[in-house]
Amino acid sequence: MSIDWITVAAQIANFLVLIWLLKRFLYRPILDGIDAREAEIKARMQEAAEAEAVAKTTEASYRAQIEAMHAAQSDVSERLRQEAEAERDTLLAEAHARMDQERKSWQAHLTEEGQKYSIKLHRAGAGALLSLTRKALMDLADDTLEGRMAHHLIAQIKPMISDIERASGPATEAVFTSHAALPEAAQTALGAEFQAAFPNVTLAFLTDPDQAPGLVLRMGGAQVAWTVDSYLDGLDAVMQDHLSTGADLKAHPNEA
Template identity: 30%
Template structure:
């Protein structure tokens, strides 16, 4: 008998038990693990899809923002370039103005310096010329020339009215002033002879008496090298001069006056303070050989006008 019914029953039972065992220990755990993994994979894929969607959204956002940023950057760059150009132009203008001002200042300073140098050279030349002139004239001066000059002096004194009047007024200009014995000083380069002194005294007394002035004054004679050659008479702050030195002085003052006036007339831009001078009193009298001046430091007259 090929079929043993007990064995059939036992095997049926065995098979059913095996079904339960494998269901419990094999299929269920394995299928659960597979399900769990599939759920996790599905969740992961869903998460990945969500992240992908977010990433795409963020990328779009980024692209949009980037475009906006690029646009803003371009606008800002353009503005900056224009602003820089304006600023550069402003700075360039200011620099040009400063450079012009500096150049003008330098040119002015140079002109002033040139003018000062020219003035110095001119002044030195003038001084040298007159110093040489004085030296030459001083060397040429002599007794005879002096005598001739005294003679001319006395003649001029007698012939000229205006300076003489001014001179005689000096005796009465100040009423409180008492004319002393040495109130009239006559200075010459060389010692005057007695005739010359007498002629001078005579003509002075005559002039004063003609002018109705008190004539109780004395005359004092002195010699001085400052006149080079000539004679001068000083009374009460006034003096009448007839000398080569006076010629030279007058000429020097005239040249100085020319120097002062001429550059001023030519130079329209700047003043020439370095060579500016004042009008020299007595220069108007340069035409006449006898000039009348006020003497500030006159030892005879204690006070000047």
């Protein structure tokens, strides 16, 4: 066992050369390759991170758009609901107005029908009253209704002659109007009595179907009348009283 110092020197030189050779052909290429690959991986990671950031930004943008759409959808829903409520209120108001109008129309129709019925009833009652009165007078006193009406009117006129003359002024014509034509005898009697009271006045007899049964004297501005209106009003009052009593009985049958 000995040390050959020449060999030692040669081995040191060989070793230094080997260091240079391996540095040149092994370490640098390998480490540079690793560094390049790591740099490439790092660049790719960076690209991936940037892509991820872009994706997150896009995701956030889409989420914001979706939220905005949801908010807009809520607004539209709320607006549609309000419009629907307004439309409903309008339709309800129109329906109420139409119902009120129809109720008023119906009420007016009822009132009109009631008035027509009342007039019809009034006329029917008047006709019946006159017919019954005429028949009762004929049966009991052998007299006509028109004759009695003429007699009654003359009786009313006699104490009022001066008042009638003052009210009529310088009238030269007088007219007796009746619902139906007066009998000849009644006209004669009435004419005689009137000429006795007003000798300078010409007398005429007219019929007016629209007038209430009775007699009306018109002379200038004066008018004296006797009609069955007051009697018919009394009859109407009685009938209305009975009708209302009947309506109450219908509305409250248990109280009868």
